[in-house]
Amino acid sequence: MSPNKFFKHEGPWSDANDPLMCSDTGDWRTKRPVVDKDTCIFCGFCAIYCPIQVMEMVENSHFTPDLAFCKGCGICAKECPKNAISMIAEGDF
Amino acid sequence: MTGKKKGKLTKVLDYLKHEDPFSKGVAFCPGCGLELLLRFIPQVLGNDIVITGTPSCSAPVLLGQNNQSWHTLSYFGTLMTGAAANATGLARYYRKAGIKNTVVCFNGDGTAADIGFGNLSGAAERNEPFIYICYDNEGYMNTGVQKSATTPYGASTTTTPFGTASKGKNLRRMNLALKMAMHKIPYAATATLSDLGDLAKKLLKAKEAKERGFAFLHVFAPCTTGWGYAPENTIEVCRRAVKTNYFPLWEAINGKIRMTKTVKKPKPVSTYTELMKKFAHLNEADLQILQDDVDYEYCMLGGLSTLEAECHIPESVED
Numbered sequence A: 001m002s003p004n005k006f007f008k009h010e011g012p013w014s015d016a017n018d019p020l021m022c023s024d025t026g027d028w029r030t031k032r033p034v035v036d037k038d039t040c041i042f043c044g045f046c047a048i049y050c051p052i053q054v055m056e057m058v059e060n061s062h063f064t065p066d067l068a069f070c071k072g073c074g075i076c077a078k079e080c081p082k083n084a085i086s087m088i089a090e091g092d093f
Numbered sequence B: 001m002t003g004k005k006k007g008k009l010t011k012v013l014d015y016l017k018h019e020d021p022f023s024k025g026v027a028f029c030p031g032c033g034l035e036l037l038l039r040f041i042p043q044v045l046g047n048d049i050v051i052t053g054t055p056s057c058s059a060p061v062l063l064g065q066n067n068q069s070w071h072t073l074s075y076f077g078t079l080m081t082g083a084a085a086n087a088t089g090l091a092r093y094y095r096k097a098g099i100k101n102t103v104v105c106f107n108g109d110g111t112a113a114d115i116g117f118g119n120l121s122g123a124a125e126r127n128e129p130f131i132y133i134c135y136d137n138e139g140y141m142n143t144g145v146q147k148s149a150t151t152p153y154g155a156s157t158t159t160t161p162f163g164t165a166s167k168g169k170n171l172r173r174m175n176l177a178l179k180m181a182m183h184k185i186p187y188a189a190t191a192t193l194s195d196l197g198d199l200a201k202k203l204l205k206a207k208e209a210k211e212r213g214f215a216f217l218h219v220f221a222p223c224t225t226g227w228g229y230a231p232e233n234t235i236e237v238c239r240r241a242v243k244t245n246y247f248p249l250w251e252a253i254n255g256k257i258r259m260t261k262t263v264k265k266p267k268p269v270s271t272y273t274e275l276m277k278k279f280a281h282l283n284e285a286d287l288q289i290l291q292d293d294v295d296y297e298y299c300m301l302g303g304l305s306t307l308e309a310e311c312h313i314p315e316s317v318e319d
């Protein structure tokens, strides 16, 4: 069942039971966060502060961004206490 | 799994007990504080909340577009003039019908502090059972960065631009959270995104308090586009706002104020303003006016949070 228990339609015209709208926000990115697995201490700060909540846990070992939607804001890199994340220009990939 | 040295996972993750109900690709600017706040709230409070709110930067995402939605929460869109009155109707309906849920009236400062303040104050005075969250980006962002009552002294906005005839807003900001606490509601608090554990606790307290009536949260949520700072600095802006006492963290239960974080050696407000283009034109004298306002507000809060010694504070008059 949809978690939308209270209204059938969540706006006057939109229906939350249909597939959700989703933009390819990964395409907005000019810089890509790259995590150095060995420097990462698995503290999770990048994950809690990421506005899009796209930092995913990998094998209880480190975090990695979902690049399909990461907008490249750089908050994760800025907030990482170990500087384990580098922001690299998209043109370099 | 691997043998390398690990720190401890931040406790904030323990508060995120529920799914993020938003689709991954939604229409907020990169680095937007509002996006983090909106994804955080239902992960803490649960997905069975009903959100209601007004035209603003949050509306395009909360309301949906064309025939589709960006999330699976229940959302009820209202006019800026009557947000809290609409939330009152929703909350009363659910109470009468015996449906247990949480109504969250979620609005920008333009609605909360200016256009919809009258009915916000009225709902608080009547102690209506819902949570009102004001995300404060210090202006009308969705319509192109106009000043609001919470825009601080000196800030350049499109209606208070820096130029030959104007040096930014020439008035001091209004303290919305304090004003709401003075309604002596069951719960009022300030919070921001650098202190997510504190925000999570306050959300849960607000949910609990709304069983007794009105709960108000004032969340400082920086806007990278309107304030002119690099998107990666959103959390740093929040942190410095707290460390300079520009945005102190406190809560008030039935009007009784308690600081939830005290900063031992507050930094000058210039360490906060230097991050943003909207303050770039301020000279020392202007900065002093802003500093004096920050100091005055903090002093006032300090006085209010230590009143016990001087006067008897009634707990509450609920039955």
Ligand SMILES: Cc1ncc(C[n+]2csc(CCOP(=O)(O)OP(=O)(O)O)c2C)c(N)n1
Pocket (backbone or CB within 6 Å): B055, B056, B057, B058, B079, B080, B081, B107, B108, B109, B110, B111, B112, B115, B137, B139, B140, B141, B142, B143, B148
């Ligand atoms: C009564 C009324 N006046 C003006 C508008 C136009 N309007 C639409 S969005 C908006 C800005 C809202 O500002 P705020 O509530 O601070 O939210 P933000 O855009 O900052 O997220 C305005 C003024 C409106 N919708 N209704």
Ligand code: SF4
Pocket (backbone or CB within 6 Å): A035, A039, A040, A041, A042, A043, A044, A045, A046, A047, A062, A063, A079, A080, A081, A082, A083, A084, A085
């Ligand atoms: S903030 Fe840095 S150290 Fe912490 S989990 Fe993320 S990448 Fe690893």
Ligand code: SF4
Pocket (backbone or CB within 6 Å): A033, A049, A050, A051, A052, A053, A054, A055, A065, A066, A069, A070, A071, A072, A073, A074, A075, A076, A077
């Ligand atoms: S760059 Fe921004 S959007 Fe991308 S993972 Fe880091 S914090 Fe999230």
Ligand code: SF4
Pocket (backbone or CB within 6 Å): B027, B028, B029, B031, B032, B033, B034, B035, B057, B137, B141, B142, B222, B223, B224, B225, B226
């Ligand atoms: S204009 Fe500001 S508040 Fe609006 S989506 Fe962009 S960053 Fe967020």
